[in-house]
Every structure is written in C-alpha cells, then in structure tokens.
Amino acid sequence: MDKILLMGQANVGKSALFNRLTGARVIESNYPGTTVDYEKGRMLVDGEYVELVDVPGTFSLEPKDGAEEVAVRMLEEEKRATVICVLDASKIERGLYLVLEILERGYPVVVALNMWDVARDSKVKIDAKRLEQILGVPVVPTVAVQGEGIKQLVSRISEAAPVKVAGVIKRTGGEKWNSLLTRDGT
Amino acid sequence: MRKISTAGSVFVSVFGIIVLVFGIMEFVVLGRYGVEGVCWGPLEMSGMWLWWTGIILVGAGIMYMSSANNFESNIHQLAKSVVASIMIWIMAGMAIFDKVAGSIPGEEVWVNPPADFLAGCGPPFTPAIFLLPVSLVIIYFIRQRHRASPNTSSEHLVEE
Amino acid sequence: MELTIDQRWDLVDRITKETVEVGAYKHTLKDAIADITVRPKTGIPFAIAVIYGFWMFFSTFAGFFTDGFLVKVFGDHYIPWLGSVFPGKGTWLFNIFAGNPAVFQPGYAGDICFEAGGVLTTGLFMPIAVVLPAIIAFYLVMAFLEDIGYLPRLAVLIDTVLHKIGLHGYAIVPTILSLGCNVPGVAATRALETRKQRFMMMVLLGVFVPCGAQIGMMQELIPEKIGFVFIALIIGYFVVGYILNKIWPGQSPEMLIDVPPYRMPTRGNVWRKTWMRTTSFLRVAVPFMLLGCVIVQLLYLTGGMAHLGHALSPVISGGFGLPQETVAPLVAGFLRKDLAVGLLGGIQLTGWQMFSSVVLLSVYFPCLATFVLMIKEQNAKEFGATLGVLAVTVFAYGGILRLIGMGLGVA
Numbered sequence: 177m178d179k180i181l182l183m184g185q186a187n188v189g190k191s192a193l194f195n196r197l198t199g200a201r202v203i204e205s206n207y208p209g210t211t212v213d214y215e216k217g218r219m220l221v222d223g224e225y226v227e228l229v230d231v232p233g234t235f236s237l238e239p240k241d242g243a244e245e246v247a248v249r250m251l252e253e254e255k256r257a258t259v260i261c262v263l264d265a266s267k268i269e270r271g272l273y274l275v276l277e278i279l280e281r282g283y284p285v286v287v288a289l290n291m292w293d294v295a296r297d298s299k300v301k302i303d304a305k306r307l308e309q310i311l312g313v314p315v316v317p318t319v320a321v322q323g324e325g326i327k328q329l330v331s332r333i334s335e336a337a338p339v340k341v342a343g344v345i346k347r348t349g350g351e352k353w354n355s356l357l358t359r360d361g362t
Numbered sequence: 363m364r365k366i367s368t369a370g371s372v373f374v375s376v377f378g379i380i381v382l383v384f385g386i387m388e389f390v391v392l393g394r395y396g397v398e399g400v401c402w403g404p405l406e407m408s409g410m411w412l413w414w415t416g417i418i419l420v421g422a423g424i425m426y427m428s429s430a431n432n433f434e435s436n437i438h439q440l441a442k443s444v445v446a447s448i449m450i451w452i453m454a455g456m457a458i459f460d461k462v463a464g465s466i467p468g469e470e471v472w473v474n475p476p477a478d479f480l481a482g483c484g485p486p487f488t489p490a491i492f493l494l495p496v497s498l499v500i501i502y503f504i505r506q507r508h509r510a511s512p513n514t515s516s517e518h519l520v521e522e
Numbered sequence: 523m524e525l526t527i528d529q530r531w532d533l534v535d536r537i538t539k540e541t542v543e544v545g546a547y548k549h550t551l552k553d554a555i556a557d558i559t560v561r562p563k564t565g566i567p568f569a570i571a572v573i574y575g576f577w578m579f580f581s582t583f584a585g586f587f588t589d590g591f592l593v594k595v596f597g598d599h600y601i602p603w604l605g606s607v608f609p610g611k612g613t614w615l616f617n618i619f620a621g622n623p624a625v626f627q628p629g630y631a632g633d634i635c636f637e638a639g640g641v642l643t644t645g646l647f648m649p650i651a652v653v654l655p656a657i658i659a660f661y662l663v664m665a666f667l668e669d670i671g672y673l674p675r676l677a678v679l680i681d682t683v684l685h686k687i688g689l690h691g692y693a694i695v696p697t698i699l700s701l702g703c704n705v706p707g708v709a710a711t712r713a714l715e716t717r718k719q720r721f722m723m724m725v726l727l728g729v730f731v732p733c734g735a736q737i738g739m740m741q742e743l744i745p746e747k748i749g750f751v752f753i754a755l756i757i758g759y760f761v762v763g764y765i766l767n768k769i770w771p772g773q774s775p776e777m778l779i780d781v782p783p784y785r786m787p788t789r790g791n792v793w794r795k796t797w798m799r800t801t802s803f804l805r806v807a808v809p810f811m812l813l814g815c816v817i818v819q820l821l822y823l824t825g826g827m828a829h830l831g832h833a834l835s836p837v838i839s840g841g842f843g844l845p846q847e848t849v850a851p852l853v854a855g856f857l858r859k860d861l862a863v864g865l866l867g868g869i870q871l872t873g874w875q876m877f878s879s880v881v882l883l884s885v886y887f888p889c890l891a892t893f894v895l896m897i898k899e900q901n902a903k904e905f906g907a908t909l910g911v912l913a914v915t916v917f918a919y920g921g922i923l924r925l926i927g928m929g930l931g932v933a
Contacts, residue, residue: 299545421567467590
C-alpha cells in the first residue's frame with residue numbers, strides 16, 4: 177500500500193479521524209474549512225506503517241476554492257493511493273457523490289460513515305450493510321471524536337479495492353440501469 | 363392558542379419584567395452617574411461595561427417576556443427562555459469568575475489567606491448574580507418538558 | 523467509466539433510497555435553540571452576550587496571571603535580581619541583556635518591567651508574563667466556541683453586515699482566528715472562493731485586526747482605552763473593505779456554508795487545541811520578540827535610534843503629533859506588534875498620544891511573520907496594493923487622529 181488519503185466534505189470530522197488514526201495532533205473544529213492545507217502522519221495498517229494524508233475538505237472533484245484545488249491535486253498526484261472517504265452519516269448524499277467520483281477514477285476506497293451519533297440523534301437510519309453491498313467497498317460507521325469504530329475501520333482498509341461504477345449502478349436495481357445507460361449514450 | 367395561565371408563562375413574564383427593569387436601571391445609572399456607577403447595599407452597578415450588560419439584560423428580559431405565550435406547548439418558546447437564561451448565566455458566570463480570580467492574589471502576599479479571600483468574594487454583586495438563582499428555575503421547565511415527552515430522550519442541552 | 527453530474531446525482535439518489543431511512547423527525551430543544559441563536563432578533567442579543575463572555579473571560583484570566591502574579595515575580599524579584607548579578611554594568615552587553623542601567627538604581631520610580639528593555643528582562647517579561655496568559659485565555663475560549671459550533675452561527679448573523687463590503691459571513695472565521703494570531707488567520711483565507719475575496723480579507727486582517735498578543739499588551743497598558751482602539755479599527759475594517767470592494771476587480775459570489783449542529787465540546791480536544799495553538803504561537807513569537815529587543819537596544823546604543831527619530835520627526839512629530847521617541851516602537855513593530863506596544867509603556871506619553879500611538883502601531887504594518895505569509899500568498903499586483911493600502915491607512919489615521927485630538931483639545 178502506497179499512501180492513504182483521508183477525503184470528504186468540509187466539517188465531517190476528517191481531522192478528528194486523522195488524529196485518531198495517527199495519534200497526531202491536528203486542529204479539529206466544529207465549522208467547515210479548518211484544514212486548508214494538508215497534513216501528513218503515519219498510521220499502522222496490518223503491522224506496517226503507512227503514510228496518511230488529511231486532505232482539505234472538498235465537496236466534489238471540480239474545485240471551487242483554493243482548499244479544494246489542493247485536495248484535487250493531491251488525489252491526482254497519488255495515483256496508487258487508497259482513499260478513506262469520510263461521510264457525514266446524518267446527510268450522506270453529498271458524501272456519496274464524492275465517493276462515486278473517486279470510484280470512477282479507479283481508486284480503492286473505504287467509506288467511513290462518521291458522525292454516526294449525530295445521525296442517530298436526528299433519527300436517520302442507515303443500512304450500512306446494504307450500502308456496502310451496493311458500493312462494493314467496505315463501509316464502517318464511526319464516531320471519530322469519541323473514537324468509536326476506528327479499529328474496525330483500520331482493520332478493513334486492506335479490503336479496499338477499485339470497483340466498477342457500472343457494477344454499482346447494476347446493484348442499485350436492474351431495470352433503471354438501462355435508463356441510465358441510455359442517457360450515458362447520449 | 364392557550365392563554366397565559368400556566369406556571370411557566372407566569373414565571374417567564376414576571377422574571378422577564380424584572381430582568382428588563384434591571385437592564386433599564388443600568389442605563390439610568392450610566393446616564394446619571396457615568397462609569398463610576400452606584401453601590402446600593404449589596405447591589406453594584408459600575409464600570410465601562412455597564413451599557414454592554416445593559417443591552418444584554420434588556421435583550422434577555424424581552425426574550426423571556428416574549429416566550430410567555432404558549433410557553434409550555436411550543437418548544438420554540440421554551441427555547442427562547444433557555445437562550446435568555448444562558449445569557450444571564452454567561453454574565454453571572456463571568457462576574458463570579460472575576461470575583462474569585464480577583465480575590466486569590468493578595469497585595470503583600472502571593473495568595474490571600476482564606477478570610478481575605480472570602481471577604482473579596484463577598485458583596486457587592488452585579489445584577490446578574492442576583493438574577494442567577496431565579497434564572498435556574500428554567501432547568502425545572504426543561505426537565506418537565508422532558509418528562510412530558512419521553513420520546514425526545516436524545517435531546518441534549520448543549521450550552522455550559 | 524465517467525458519469526455526468528446528473529447521472530451521478532441520480533445514482534446517489536437511488537443508493538440513498540435503498541439504504542437510508544429517515545425517522546419521524548421531531549424538533550428538539552437543541553434544534554430550537556440553534557434556530558433562535560441565528561435569528562437576528564434573538565441572535566444578536568445572544569451574540570452580544572457571547573462576545574461579552576469572551577472578553578470577560580479573556581481579561582479576567584489574563585489579569586489573574588499577569589497582574590496577580592507574574593508582574594510581581596518579574597518586577598519585584600526577577601528583574602532587580604538579574605540587574606544586580608549581571609556583570610559589567612555600563613557595558614553594551616549589560617544594556618542588551620539586562621537593559622538600561624538607570625532602571626536598576628535603588629528607588630527607581632518607573633515601571634521596571636517595561637522600561638528595562640533588555641533581552642533577559644523586558645524581552646522575557648513581555649512574552650511570558652503578558653502575552654502568554656492572554657494567548658492561552660484567547661485560545662481556550664475560541665476552542666470552546668468552535669467546538670460547540672457557535673462560530674458558523676455568528677457567521678450567519680454577521681453575513682448581512684459583511685455583505686456591504688463584498689465579503690460574506692464566513693469572513694468572520696479568518697477574522698476571529700486573526701484575533702488570536704494573524705498568521706493562521708491569513709492561512710484560513712484559502713477557504714474563501716475568489717482571489718478578490720482572499721485579497722480583501724488578507725488586507726483587512728493584516729491592517730486592522732490586532733492579534734491576541736497585542737490585545738493582551740494593550741489590556742495591560744491601557745485597559746481603559748482599549749474599547750476606543752477597537753472602535754477605531756472596526757471603522758477602518760469596514761471603510762477600507764467597502765472601498766476595496768468597489769475598486770478592486772473581481773467577483774465576490776455568495777458563499778454557502780453549512781451550519782453544523784451544536785455539540786458538547788470534548789475537554790480533550792479543547793485542551794489539545796489550546797496547547798497546540800499556544801506552542802506554535804510561542805515558536806513564532808518569542809524569537810522575534812527577543813530579536814526585536816536586541817535590535818532596539820543596539821539602535822539606542824549606536825545612536826541609530828536618535829538619527830532615525832530625527833529623520834522621521836517631520837512625520838511623527840509634525841504629522842502625527844507624537845514625540846520622537848515613538849520611533850523605537852515603530853521599528854520594533856516591523857517584527858512584533860506586542861513588543862511595539864510594550865515599548866510604548868517605557869515612553870512618557872499623554873493619554874491621547876498613547877491612544878493614537880497604539881492605533882497607528884496596529885495599522886501601520888503587519889508583523890514580520892504575517893508579512894512573509896502575505897508575500898507567499900499574494901501576487902505582485904496584490905502585494906503592491908496591500909502596501910499601498912497600508913501607507914494610505916497610516917497617514918489617514920495619523921492625520922485624522924491628530925485632528926480629532928486637536929478638536930478635543932488633547933493633542
């Protein structure tokens with residue numbers, strides 16, 4: 177494994193997760209855009225040290241501001257990296273968009289459904305198993321600030337492998353797949 | 363529409379008026395005596411922050427009063443009172459912190475002996491300290507609401 | 523395989539439909555409080571209370587350590603002791619390390635902490651006794667407000683006002699960070715969207731936002747005037763922001779920020795953050811502060827300061843109505859603003875002169891660390907414009923303050 181990139185939208189707890197994973201000390205704050213430059217640290221995956229990079233928050237891979245540009249550039253430079261994609265479990269839509277973009281580019285991905293506690297509090301139930309089936313990559317619920325789910329997340333990093341988006345489409349339901357594909361053809 | 367007849371509504375209306383009066387009093391004092399202020403028995407109003415705390419007290423008073431209508435049934439009304447209480451807690455908390463921190467170091471000695479320390483923490487106090495105990499009653503109403511609707515058990519109070 | 527944006531959203535939709543179930547959502551007290559604290563009618567009084575609490579905590583905490591203990595430690599014990607044991611009174615070495623020999627005479631009436639001026643006396647007194655408690659206090663409250671989630675709400679509240687100068691509520695975040703230290707504040711402008719916004723923000727931060735160290739120093743020296751210093755700076759922040767927005771080319775589009783839910787801060791994170799920021803601040807600040815003391819002392823000893831004072835006296839005395847001695851703080855101000863304000867404490871000034879010197883020191887140049895970062899972040903044109911704004915602001919402030927002083931009959 178070459179490198180692990182920690183990616184996700186702003187304010188979903190990337191820095192908190194980074195601190196948990198590396199034991200490092202990066203500033204975590206409860207507002208978007210705290211990390212404007214990337215941070216590097218080392219973490220232990222299956223007994224081996226791997227470099228972990230805390231990438232600034234990005235909404236998508238079409239950059240809109242300086243911090244997002246940094247994020248996209250980092251991803252493009254690290255062709256062999258594995259990506260831990262951090263999602264806000266209370267609103268996964270936007271995060272999923274980024275996950276799909278990263279999958280399309282062929283990176284192996286692990287999804288951390290962070291802020292699981294917030295989601296639970298606001299009565300959002302996510303079927304993590306089903307999500308894992310659909311995406312074809314490991315999906316782990318976490319609460320980074322409290323340290324919940326971190327161990328499981330690390331243990332599943334090695335399972336990350338590139339998946340075909342076509343497969344994801346197929347697994348969301350066969351009959352609608354056709355409509356998507358035809359639109360793809362236009 | 364419920365009428366203003368429940369205990370909570372009465373409490374916030376009366377307390378709101380008291381808070382508001384204190385706030386207006388601070389401006390009156392500032393207007394008449396300037397930053398020198400006054401010291402009436404255990405009550406002290408002085409300093410350059412008087413107009414600032416005056417604004418906060420007036421704001422909190424109005425917020426309490428405006429939350430009287432449907433106080434028990436509408437969570438937004440209760441929340442308004444909670445926020446007003448938090449404003450008073452901030453002021454009182456800082457006043458207490460100031461008293462305590464100001465009474466620890468001595469003039470001639472490093473740390474004041476207990477007797478001097480206690481004397482330093484004694485009156486006169488700012489209005490917020492007098493309002494603090496009464497404002498804590500709001501916790502009772504939060505609890506009461508909690509009991510009334512147990513399915514909102516995940517609801518946390520966040521501020522200090 | 524690459525999807526189009528629509529296809530991707532379509533897919534996201536379908537995935538969430540299969541995996542997410544949104545329960546009957548009930549408005550909780552927490553939500554209601556969150557709502558009330560962003561609505562202007564109730565949010566503004568609450569924000570005033572929060573700012574009050576912020577300032578009170580800051581000044582009480584810093585005053586407790588600085589005036590309660592550290593001023594005594596330095597003024598009554600450490601500095602006189604060092605003056606008595608440091609060898610070679612009357613040599614340059616003594617002047618640089620211990621300071622002006624006059625202050626060590628028995629029965630010296632002035633404020634020995636500020637007036638000694640040596641690297642090991644005033645040079646250590648300022649960062650340890652005055653700045654450190656202030657910075658810790660500032661970062662403690664800020665970490666708390668950040669983690670609880672209040673800052674973005676303040677941003678939403680203040681959005682309308684900042685719109686008038688072409689910035690958005692989010693600009694409050696770099697501004698508040700800058701109140702701790704300008705360096706992370708300027709770095710945080712990267713989260714802004716356009717070059718124009720970033721440039722404007724950097725100028726406003728570098729010129730008008732005093733850092734925590736400087737605020738701590740002002741609080742120690744002129745607590746009764748600090749409110750007016752802030753008013754003078756806030757006016758400049760908006761006036762210059764307004765003008766820049768009108769004349770500088772570029773867009774400042776709407777910025778959308780997510781307001782996160784309120785959450786209870788974890789004690790560990792608050793402490794860790796305070797600790798990290800304080801130590802990184804000290805690493806930037808202390809070397810510059812000591813270096814500043816050396817340079818100022820050397821300039822005094824070689825007579826360079828007198829020359830400089832003389833050369834600049836048409837501006838300083840003629841223009842701003844300040845004594846020539848204020849040239850020393852001006853020199854130090856290139857390195858550190860807190861050092862510069864501290865040096866004012868060693869000069870005989872009238873109340874008005876003190877006030878205008880502090881305001882001028884605040885606006886005339888960002889400290890060296892901020893300056894270097896601005897060079898890195900800006901292109902040549904923007905940098906030139908920054909210097910232009912600096913120059914214009916200093917002269918405008920110097921002139922206006924003098925006129926006001928004359929009008930009041932104090933200058």
